[in-house]
Amino acid sequence: MGDLVTGEAVVLDLRVARLASRAVAFAFDVLVQFLLLLGVFLLSPVDFDGALQSALALSLTIAVLVGYPAAVESLSRGRSLGKLVMGLRVVRDDGGAIRFRHALVRALGGFFVDFWALGLGGAVALFVSLFSAQGKRVGDYLAGTVVVHTRAPGQVVAPVEMPAVLADWARGLDLSQLPEELVLAARQYLGRYHELSEQARTELGTRLADDVGTAVRSPRTEHVHPYPYLAAVLAERRNRASDAQQLGQ
Incomplete structure (x- = not known):
């Protein structure tokens, strides 16, 4: 690794x-x-x-x-x-x-x-x-x-929970232009959030949220913290992938 x-x-x-x-x-x-x-x-x-x-x-x-x-x-x-x-x-x-x-x-x-x-x-x-x-x-x-x-086999990643307050917003997102490496970086950030310093949480989270907001064409507003914003996007992406897999079976 x-x-x-x-x-x-x-x-x-x-x-x-x-x-x-x-x-x-x-x-x-x-x-x-x-x-x-x-x-x-x-x-x-x-x-x-x-x-x-x-x-x-x-x-x-x-x-x-x-x-x-x-x-x-x-x-x-x-x-x-x-x-x-x-x-x-x-x-x-x-x-x-x-x-x-x-x-x-x-x-x-x-x-x-x-x-x-x-x-x-x-x-x-x-x-x-x-x-x-x-x-x-x-x-x-x-x-x-x-x-x-692009993937790290054998890596155990805790599931990202959908923030209830952002669930309706996330369902209307266009995730087709969200790059895989940005998803990976956001997942790493969420997984290590509690290990980071307060400054790193704010600076890295803001940068990732801004990049994700540009990709999904729905920028984060100032009153939404980067953590729930990123969690909502990743959770919605996972839910759509799961639904698509079930429909394909």
Whole structure:
């Protein structure tokens, strides 16, 4: 289990992805990139002279090897196709969702240092990650990111109770845009609430509630404490998942 520390010095239990699972995810992404390159080359003009053909091939290769991971990870909030298959996600060092700049720095680091230009086919990434407590490669260090499992098997989490006063409000929420890593962070906050200092409770709870409010398009009002607000959202999410499962049976 790897510990990620938030900006308020609160430790979140996120299971850091290790070499084996990351290698499988990487291999899957390389296959996708190879197929993209193959398709691009088959559709590209072939009547250029040798020098222009080489320049075009190099440009297209860099565009795919850098553009693919940067675009996919930024649009999916840290989940390339390979990571989706393996149940992994890229997050910031504080456990938050990555943005385009994080994905771009990771992609550039991967191309120039970790894997291709200077990486000897992944030897650099392998060497660096073996000596990293969180399995980071050079691109992760440059971007301030880490790859984690989206679920932590075997972790016992106490059920979140629905605050009665917020039950009706929660039933009308749109939870379709609520990201998984934000749910995990909120669950960790609720589970460790009584272990936190008063300052950490207020600062972290307010930040999480603001992020959740933006995602569900129903911001927390000042008279509602972050704890019941987050509890209501997570409890409603759990109830809907349970109802959907029962309907599917």
